[in-house]
Amino acid sequence: MSFNLETAAHPEKLRRVAIDPVSRVEGHGKVTLLLDEQNKVHQVRLHIVEFRGFERFIQGRPYWEVPVMVQRLCGICPVSHHLAAAKALDRVLGVKHLTPTAEKMRRLMHYGQMLQSHALHFFHLSSPDLLFGFDSDVAKRNIVGVAEKYPETAKKGVLLRKFGQEVIRCTAGKRVHGTGAIPGGVNKSLSRAERDALLADIYRIVAWSREAVHLARELHTSNPALYNSFGIFRSNMLSIVGHNGDLDFYHGSLRARDDNGGIIFDGVDYQGYNTILEEEVKPWSYMKFPYIKSLGKEQGWYKVGPLARVQNCDRIPTPLAEAERREFIDYAGGTPMHAPLAYHWTRMIEVLHAAEVIKDLLHDDDILGNDLMTEGARQQEGVGVIEAPRGTLIHHYQVDENDLVTLCNLIVSTTHNNQAMNEAVRHVARRYLHGKEITEGLLNHIEVAIRAFDPCLSCATHALGKMPLEVELLDAEGRCLDRLAKHGDGRFYPGLGQGA
């Protein structure tokens, strides 16, 4: 935790390894490893070299356009941005409490998203690594391979995601990039036909979600030597928690724990997020590095997402998921679990919780109501925070008297996990990089470590095994010592420019 990622006392003596995955959708990520003269990893940098500019071009736009516009940040969990923006703009309208119908419709949308996004990540993106092994045949290490060898597992994964998408469609009008939430409320409630169609499937979805938790648990507990230590580092953890410390993805107050589970702060109103969190800019990445102000840059970084949430809360307010949480906490032995691969287990516990909450909401007649909007006294500023699938998501806007946005600040989940991912990669690299030679195994292991956090670039780094990936080992003068590239067909070549 005290390791300084940035400084190299004698950088001229270091060699540089660049791992450069080419992105399709979510931008472009790249890893460089700096090696010392003994060929040991000295530094790791995960560079996010995409630049989106949303915070700038939202300025000057009318505020009611924002929830629809900003969701275009992402195609996997756009609902998170949609809802975080709507929550922030609720506050601009002076609305602190939505109508029951509006709040429940938004929750339904959000938990549907949590279900589909987590299912996508676990079954489509990560299960090939976990079921077949990190170094298994790349031609089989994809969702198609899973479907061949474990057809029932793959099918349930696909249908879990489909159900989540259907919940989003019924609440937002479209499976991707809908318009359900508007500042002050929502634009629709469920029809009886929509509710009945979702109810017809939900019990099967809850059962399958439970099986998914057991699959993730089984994978973890059957290979503790790997799962408990792969890429492990200790860190603080941040999330919002709901009423009475319940796990809550939609609303709550900020809580942070240290690496031993002790409370750093709790019950913090997120309208004041910028009094407790600070962002550091580093010259080699467009992604900022947030940290807890009171602890400083060196000690204040943290992880977010399922592993943080499930351990940050006091309980999960649905019985099946709560039983699974208890089992996870017992397995960890009463101290926080920090192993990155435990993200998968906790992610599936959250899938089960999401399914249970959806079931409860579908039985609540408020979701059929007609009272959709609330008004309040207009304010100039608002902050909206939500627990997105990948972790805490913060949207902050200022709006002028003409209703135009004058300031926009977004701290997205993957940004919170920036330092944490760097740490995980560093630990993996230290363990699996030997000498000056870059091996296929090293690439695979680094990918698995990054993927555990489900960063938004994971879809780009795991597009059905077709990710082009290039690693270069350079000395300080830029001389290439070694090069290895993986092409879309999964074969390896000495450099992307050859053998294509």
Place this chain on the structure above:
Amino acid sequence: MSDTFILDGREIPFAPGQTILQAAMAAGVYIPRLCYHPEFKPHGSCKLCTVKVNGRHTASCTYKAAPGLEVESNTEELNAERRTLVQMLFVEGNHFCPSCEKSGDCQLQATAYELGMMSPHFDHFFPDRPVDASHPDLLLDFNRCILCSLCVRASRDVDKKNVFALAGRGIGSHLIVNAASGRLADTNVALEDKAVQVCPVGVILRKRRGFAVPIGQRTYDKAPISGQARTTWQEEG
């Protein structure tokens, strides 16, 4: 017993004084158009309603129907030309349908779908056109203006206020607000004005109303613009 002309092989009746477009709409035949509105004098500027009359191109919104005319409209050639016109409208302004509150209710978008426009084809101009949010209840987003002049005509002919005008010439043509400051807040425009109701795209907007109609219930979610021609026309007319 009225006279008739032939439109795409079909006999269309017309009343004296009707244009080809008016007669076609009355007969339930869709001819694409953006600057035409039944309550205003035809403008003939968008050219989308261009048809071939006895082999020659002409705007059907201004060409008077006459007995025995042979008119072509729904042909591959004419629709390809219309598609190009729509593509040019899209690249000339800043039309970002994904975040536009008029999406689903926009005639430009609906016409582009109708004509099978799959891409803008041309390079975008990306003009810099700041919005006018000065009015407490109305927003002007000039980024989406297609210069149909419907607001100009409505404000001049119906509201008698002359709030809007087109200024400049050729590629420099642009919508302006008739106030010394150039700001909508400094005009006598009112929410109930006809000029506020007629914008076919997303320029003149009621504030704080965006996205209130859910997807699935917007105008063109229910039927494409060609499927609405008859009822819309008959209701309006």
